Amino acid sequence: MDHYSRSRSRESSRGNTYERYNNYSSRIHSSSSERKHEDADHHSSWNEGHSRTQNDIDDVNDEAALYFTDCILYPPQEGIDRPYGERAKKKPIGCKTIYVGGFPDPLRHSLHRVESILHEVFTTNGGKIDSIRSNNRGFCHIRFEKTESVEMALSVHGYSMLIKQDRGTPFKFRLTVDYSESHGDWEEYEARQVIAKKLHLDSCPISSVPGYNVREADKVQQNLKSDEKFEESVVILRYWLNSGAMERQKSDTFYNLLQVTHAQVKRLDDEKTMLKSEFDEIKNRFKKRTGELEKMFDHLVKLYEDAKKQKCWDRFTRAQRKSIDGWLNTAKENLPAPKPWFGMKRQSTEMDIVDQEKQDSKNAVVAGFSHVKRIKTENKDQQTDVNETEQYKEFKISNLEENLQHMRQQVWELVSKMQMKDTTIQTYQEEIEALKQAEDKKDATKMKKQKEKVIEEKDVKLACMVANFLRIHPNGAAEKMIFEYLCECDxxxxxxxxCTLLKRFPTLFIKHSKSKDDDTNVYWTVFSLNEVE
Structure with missing residues (x-):
């Protein structure tokens, strides 16, 4: 007790985080000796594994490593790390909490970063986390929302963790993961058992049932429409009904809740019908494919039996014969079992033989007669079995021929379909080529029109400049004067x-000459409004 008191006095100076852990440890364990024993076990496992971490972590296979934002997990090496079963303690009832230890000393003062790293690691390798309780002693406790997450989280026990650092060398250490006892887990397990016992359930999905009120009833009504919360909502509704929460004033509310469940019944019934049809389809496919495989095995058995005939068998070597015998036995093992009615008569005959042997001990004469009769019956039964076997073979041969004919028909249909598709594709290609050619012609025509339009715009601009020049010269101007004017305008x-431009617009420019036959003394004028009138 003195050592424990001294340790408690040292822990009180380490901050509120460590005080929360002390409260938690005192709530879980009935005595401090048990907690110290558990911590000693976990710290001894850390010291044992940490001595090998620095030398072995670089030899781990990188392909099996798990990469996270701030750390990397390397799996334990075969032949070096001990299996998990040697370290694990017995799983407590209703366990949802794990112990995680092995942190080096520099990380014990960075609790916030350690919690964020562990939250990412165990959310990926476990499930949703309810809480993380950490301290500065190199370990922490993680509580999950579901008990199934504990087993998944324990799978990273013994993994080597490498935590990245912005500056300096990364931290390398080996994780220790184990079950941890929690008073909260035990209380939740007990509450689930009480509810399950009251409702006659094998297991209960919730640990506590809220009291009935309008808000909770609306919440249950919404959760009844969800597949994830459906089971929990049904348990809550059953608990309310069995605990007497339903009164006359609340009957309408409960009726609405039951009506919502009826809608779920219809949906589940439809889903069940769909699953049943899918199962029947899969079963039919399985039967069909199994029949095809049995036929193939039957053909293979006949093939190997033909190879074992004398005229072929003598040509094989001893090793080849041994291989063929093995192939034949393998093919026979995959053949279907013989029909049960083939041996029914034989079995009844053997029973008759046993009875007849009892009578032989009493009467030798009757025994001799029965022996003869038994031989005749056996011969008759054997002949019947042979006939049935032949009929069965003929039946299988006829089925094979029918299937072969059906397969041929399918092949011809597929070939005809492929030819039709090829014809259709060729037609589509021709149409595409025609469309491309039409598009090319259309583009060429469009370019030509655009070019003509540009030329016309240029001629119109020149005509305007010539018209302005002729307006200044009302008595007209020669072609040479007009040419010189345009050249001066650059x-x-x-x-x-x-000349071509002047002749192109006859309504705009008027040609004059001193004589009809004289083309040298020609001058041009622009039209006037008087001439238009």
Missing amino acids: INITMEKV
Whole structure:
């Protein structure tokens, strides 16, 4: 007790985090000696594994490593790390809490970062986490929302963790994961058992049932429509009904809840019908494929039996014969079992033989007669078995022929369909080529029109400039004067183009000459409004 008191005095100076852990440890364990024993076991396992971590972690297979945001987990090496079963303690009833230890000293003062790293690791390798209780002694306790998450979390026991650092060398250590006793887990397990016993359930999905009120009733009504919360909502509704929460004033509310469950019944019935149809379809496919495989095995058995005939068997070597015998036995093992009615008569005959042997001990004469009769009966039964076997073989052969004919028909249908598809594809290709050609022609025509439009716009601009020049010269101007004027305006044009432009707009430019046959003394004027009138 003195050592424990001294340790408690040292722990009180380490902050509120360690005080929370002390409260938790005193709530879980009935005596401090048990807690110290558990801590000693976990710290001894850390010291035992940490001595090998620094040398072995670099030899771990990187392909099996688990990568996270701030750390990497390497699996334990075969032949070096002890299996988990040697370290694990007995799982407590209703356990949802695990012990995680093995942190080096520098990390014991970075509790917030350790909690964030562990939350990411065990959410991935366990499930949703309810709470994380950490301290500065190199270990913590993680409580999950579901008990199934504990087994998944224990799978990373013995893994080597490498925590990244912005500056300095990364931290390398080996994780120790084990079950941990928790008073809260035990109380929750007991509460579930009480509810399950009252409702006659094998297991209860919830640990506590809220009291009835309008808000909780609305919440249950919404959860009844969800597959995830359906079971919990049904348990709560059953508990209310069995505990007398339903009164006359609340009958409408409970009726609405039951009506919602009836809608779920319809949906589940439809889903069940759909699953049954899918199962029947899979079963039919299985039967069909099994029949095909049995036929193939039967063909293989006949093939190997033909190979074992004398004229072929003598040509094989001893090793080849041994291989063929093995193949034949393997094919026979996969053949279907013989029909049960093939041996029914034989079995009844053997029973008759046993009875007849009892009578032989009493009367030798009757025994001799029965012996003869038995031989005749056996011969008759054997002949019947042979006939039935032949009929069965003929039946299988006819089935094979029918299946072969059916397969041929399917092949011809597939070939015809492929030919039709090829024809359709060729037609589509021709149509695409025609469309491409039409599109090319359309683009060429469009380009030509655009070019003509540009040329026309240029001619109109030149015509406007010539018209302005002729307006200044009301008595007219020669073609040479017009050409010189356009050249002075920095327009790249020839004399021939000027003549062509003047002749292109006869309604705008008027040609004059001193004589009809004289083309040298020609001058041009622009139209006037008087001439239009």
